[in-house]
Amino acid sequence: MDSMDKFLTVLRAAGEKTRLRLLFVLSHGELNVKELTQILGQSQPRISRHLKLLCEAGLLERHREGSWVLFRLADDLDAGRMARLIVENVPANDKTTLRDLSRLETVRETRRRQAAEYFNEHAGDWDTIRSLHIDEADVEQAMLEVLGGDRLGDLLDLGTGTGRVLELFAENSDSAVGIDSSHEMLTYARANLQKGGFGHCQVRHGDLYNLPYDNCSKDVVIFHQVLHFLDDPLAALFEAARVLKPGGRLLIADFAPHELEFLRDQHAHRRLGISEIQMEGWFSEAGLSLVRRVALPPSGSSQGEGLTVTLWLSVLSGETDALQIMTQREENEDVQ
Ligand SMILES: C[S@@+](CC[C@H](N)C(=O)[O-])C[C@H]1O[C@@H](n2cnc3c(N)ncnc32)[C@H](O)[C@@H]1O
Structure with missing residues (x-):
């Protein structure tokens, strides 16, 4: 197909009301087919047909995770740029657009509520649940190694849960704060920190999408087993990068892609792990550079079905050149 034909395919694909609505809704984030049918109020076969056309034209990308297929605007430079351009010009005060946005918010709110209910219900047994699929001791050891033995400065643990990460890094940090939106989880975190005598660590109720901290105020930010629960990682x-100082470090521990579908239904997971491509794409959008990736395959001591945990260390772009070079090398070794 020559470039004129490609351009016409893109225009034809976008030039239909349902497809335009799909593009508009998906410009607000990744969604699966069921969610899109709820938002647009149309049947699943119909929505699927339109999605297929949009994918074929290169305006959308699809990505399968277990039984879900997730759609998002394409990253591809040509069609992706066109998709964004089209969406930016959709009339914002149009009746249908406003209704789609309001239903999108309802879908997201329902998801948030279900996840929050899950954490409130399971705060008491979270420490047991967490160790079902991973060998925690291995992950914690690797986290300590990846961040190195130096002083960590001011540390922020997002989605701190029962505060285990704060305990782990308490000795190495000048201050350590954990943020969580679940009061129940925080009750356990406070008790754990008190018991361990970690006076310079504290937890606060808050939203990790909207942190109560100034720009460039933290040296290290950590997400430990949090991103796969989130609607919008x-x-x-972006919010983590905002509060990091230039050269500050972000450490993420999360599952590699897997097929344990029941984790969605029974344990509120939104994503079945996070792929390398996905994470690196997010880093680059948020102005973060990958420094090191470590894959920790399941060991015999995980109690249930084992999952691989990946650690991702990135640094807020700025003084990163030396680190980056070192990383690329280490990363390649880790991946072998
Ligand atoms: C799976 S737990 C992980 C807890 C801890 N990091 C650990 O590994 O033990 C995820 C935590 O993220 C919290 N969380 C989810 N969404 C959040 C939000 N928007 N703001 C703050 N915390 C959130 C949940 O309440 C929950 O405690």
Whole structure:
């Protein structure tokens, strides 16, 4: 197909009301087919047909995770840029657009509520649940190694849960604060910190998408087993990057892609792990540079079905050149 034909395919694909609505809704973040049918109020076969056309034209990308297929605007330079241009010009005060946005918010709110209910219900047994699929001791050891033995400065643990990460890094940090939106989780975190005598660590109720901190105020930010629960991990990374000092470090521990579908239904997971491509794409959008990636395959001591945990260390772009070079090398070794 020559470039004129490609351009016409893109225009034809976008030039239909349902497809335009799909593009507009998906410009606000990744969604699966079921969510899109709820938002647009149309049947699943119909929505699927339109999505297929948009993908074929290169305006959308699809990505399968277990039984879900997730759609988002294409990253591809040509069609992706066109998709964004089209969406920017959709009349914002149009009746249908406003209704789609309001239903999108309802879908997201329902998801947030279900996840919050899950954490409130499971705060008491979270420490047991967390160790079902991973060998925690291995992950914690690797986290300590990846961040190195130096002083960490001011540390922020986002989605701190029962505060385990604060305990782990308490000795190495000048101050350590954990943020969580679940009061129940925080009750356990406070008790754990008190018991361990970690006076310079504290936890606060808050939203990791909207942190109560100034720009460039933290040396290290950590997400430990949090991103796969979130609706919008990229927005969370943007917020983390905002509060990091230049050269500050972000450490993420999360599952590699897997197929344990029941984690969605029974344990509120939104994503079945996070792929390398996905994470690196988010880093680059949020102005973060990958420094090191470490894959920790399941060991015999995980109690249930084991999952691989990946650690991702990135640094807020700025003074990163030396680190980056070192990283690329280490990363390649880790991946072998
Ligand atoms: C799976 S737990 C992980 C807890 C801890 N990092 C750990 O590994 O043990 C995820 C935590 O993120 C919290 N969380 C989810 N969404 C959040 C938000 N928007 N703001 C703050 N915390 C959030 C949940 O309440 C929950 O405690």
